[in-house]
Amino acid sequence: MKVCLVGSSGGHLTHLYMLKPFWQNKERFWVTFDKEDARSLLEGEKMYPCYYPTNRNIKNLIRMVLAYREKPDLIISSGAAVAVPFFYLGKLFGAKLIYIEVFDRIDKPTMTGKMVYPIVDKFIVQWDEQKQVYPKAVNLGSIF
Secondary structure, eight states, X not given: OEEEEEEOTTHHHHHHHTTHHHXXXXXXXXXXXXXXXXXXXXXXXXXXXXXXXXXXOHHHHHHHHHHHTTOOSEEEEEESTTHHHHHHHHHHTTOEEEEEOOTTOSSSXXXXXXXXXXXXXXXXXXXXXXXXXXXXXXXXXXXO
């Protein structure tokens, strides 16, 4: 199984990195911003940098085409906006999609969460209160 992990740098990337017990033995690649924290954390990992603005940048379109040459079976993201175009394109190519709503949103949805909720295969929340916003979500508790 090939896994694509998509997330903005900073806390979103940290969320994904904390899933290391899941992805460490799988073929994988990352899509994130080319920032110092990402370069440091993902040293030795295959990474495709993305660019601002995430949803209307020609460089990101090129990156998406390159990343999809990888043919991921599964795309996982915890946001932010960079997840949206990758999830929609991934859906078209038949990838399974897992979105993890961020820990700091307890009872209100994120913009990215609202945009990808209708198309994901699994929507994971970290608080019971989030199930009121996303009724089909699965609460797996905190990943911290």
